[in-house]
Amino acid sequence: MTITPAAGPDTSTLRGASTPARSRRGTGSYDDRRDRLADSALVTLGELGYARTSLREIAANSEFTHGVIHYYFxxxxxxxxxxxxxxxxxxxxxxxxxxxDSTTADGLVRGFADKLVETITDEAPMHRLWYDLRTQSMFDAALREDVLYIDATLETMVWRVLERYAALAGRPVRLPSSTAYAMLDGVFERALLRHVCGDARALDQLHATVLGTLPLLLADA
Amino acid sequence: MTITPAAGPDTSTLRGASTPARSRRGTGSYDDRRDRLADSALVTLGELGYARTSLREIAANSEFTHGVIHYYFxxxxxxxxxxxxxxxxxxxxxxxxxxxDSTTADGLVRGFADKLVETITDEAPMHRLWYDLRTQSMFDAALREDVLYIDATLETMVWRVLERYAALAGRPVRLPSSTAYAMLDGVFERALLRHVCGDARALDQLHATVLGTLPLLLADA
DNA sequence: AATGGGTCTTGACAACTGTCCAGAAGAAGG
DNA sequence: CCTTCTTCTGGACAGTTGTCAAGACCCATT
Structure with missing residues (x-):
């Protein structure tokens, strides 16, 4: 998958627009290999965390050697x-x-809760990396622009779910998008922490919490 | 201030119970200097974050030299x-x-919101350090026991506020303690992030959010 | 004054980090 | 074949890290 940034912070790199589509060596185009490197890096970062991940470690878990990284980045x-x-x-x-796919308010809530549990089960390293990077942005200004942009994106993602929920239920959301996102994110982050720490009940509790909490975000009938 | 752990994870160190109360050198007792070192360390950690803080940096910002750290820890x-x-x-x-000090439900909500804003204003480095450490515990098992214990402590701290609020309002809290804490923590973390990133409106919005949200945590009258 | 032990300093060590570079390897075009 | 360009390798560099140890310092007791 080649990333195609539609909006948000500047994505330009040191290479100009005339990037060669085909490589001389290796498989795939220049951008392909760049993305595969990023893909490997994300796996390693999700495993070790931002602080402990070195460029050599990233390279070791990829198809490249450590010197190439400074060729692509x-x-x-x-x-x-x-x-x-x-x-x-x-x-x-x-x-x-x-x-x-949801056709009823209750069905949407169940589907949403299921999906939250599923993504923690399948992608916990990626999620903890996100929280790691977001926290690091409080210390490292270089990360802030991207972090705030992604955070805003996640907020609208959650808001779309809630708007659909409100429409299906026939009741408006009674919280601003920012507050609703912050609350659900807090619930999600807590569940992730418990899950990663080995709490077997974390996911069931997350599911139950979402079922019980989402209705409270809508205005009374 | 000498820390006196009442409960929670084991706090014992390499030194036995017969720690000398008076030192031969430096000012204060052995435990005093240990605490002052921890105090310096917390300031440095809050400034640089867990990942970037080295023992030499901690020592440089303290009254000690870097070798002493391994004498006390x-x-x-x-x-x-x-x-x-x-x-x-x-x-x-x-x-x-x-x-x-609160005598009315509305007064408690205002006082709570004021206090949240105040502590972000005055102690933002400490708070971001907490979130840093909590996130690190998802990667480093050595931190988990303490982090989970402190997180539970914070939960009961928030719960005491909500119980008092419920009593003053004459309505019960309609969420379990864990959910209520997770939600408020999410709101707080978001405000902290915005504040640290230079968003001047972050604290006002936090205040307004708390005023608007806390009533929703109580059951209908 | 001498001793002994708690406290502290200083320098060293190996391991690791990000970065850079000289050159090899390989493909494309002549 | 030879040249040219992209891609990649492996090593080197300087700086930083946690840890340790030899010894200096200082105070209390004898």
Whole structure:
């Protein structure tokens, strides 16, 4: 998958627009290999966390050697930044099916809860990496622009779910988008923490919490 | 302030119970200097974040030299762990005055919102450090025990506020303690992120959000 | 004054980090 | 074949890290 940033922070790199589509060596185009490197990096980052992940470790878990990284990325910051944007593309559409396929308010709530549990089960390393990067942005200004942009994207993603829920229920959401997102994110982050720490009940509790909480976000009938 | 862990994870160090109360050198007792070292460390950690803070940096910002750290702490992990516990002691009583002094439900909500804004204004580095450590615990098992214990402590701290609020309002809280904490924590974390990133409206919005949201946590009249 | 032990300083060590570079490897075009 | 360009390798560099140890310092007791 080649990332195609539609909006948001500047995505230009050191290479001009005339990037060669075909490579001389290796498989796939220049951008393909860049993305595969970012893909490997994300796996390693999700495993070790931002702080402990070195460029050599990233390279070791990829098809490249450590020297190549500086061929595709100017420095570590550019690699991380690119990875963050790459990550975003993999998660913005996560709940679109829930929105599209639900025909009742209760069905949407169940589908949403199921999806939250599923994504923690399948993609916990990616989620903890996101929280890691978001927290790091409080110390490292270089990450802020991207983090805030992705956070806003996630907020609208959640808001689309709630708007559909409100429409199906015939009652408006009684909280602003920012508050609703912050609350649900807090619930999700807590469940992720418990789950990663080995709490077997974390996912069931998340499911129950979402079922019990989402109705409270709508105005009274 | 000397930390006196009442409950929670094991706090024992390499030194036995017969710790000398008076030192031969430096000012204060052995435990005093240990705490002052932890105090310096927390300031540095809050400034740079867990990942970027080295033992030499901690020592440079303290009254000690870098070698002393291994005299008071076995290794970096023990220092961090001690700091985390030390941190907890400084924040568990944060809202006790609000609980004690409030005489009306609305007054408690205002006092709580004021206090949240105040603590972000005054102690933002400490808060972002907490979120940093909590996130790191998802990657580093050594931190988990302490993090989960502190998180539980914060939950009961928030719960005490809500119980008092419910009593003053004459309506019960309609969410379990865990959910209520997760939601408010999400709102708080978001406000902190915005604030640290330079968003001047973050604190006003936090205040307004708390005023608007807390009533929703109680059952209908 | 001498001793002994708690406290602290200083320098060293190996391991690791991001970055850079000289050159090899390989494909495309002449 | 030879040249040219992209791609990649492997090593080197300087800086930083946690950890340790030899010894200096200082105070209390004898």
């Amino acid at each position: 100017r420095d570590k910051t550019e690699l991380i930044t690119y990875c963050v944007r790459y990550y975003k593309a993999t998660c913005v559409t996560r709940y679109d099916d829930v929105i599209k | 076995r290794d970096k992990t023990e220092l961090i762990t001690y700091c985390v516990r030390y941190y907890k002691a400084t924040c568990v009583t944060r809202y006790d005055d609000v609980i004690k």
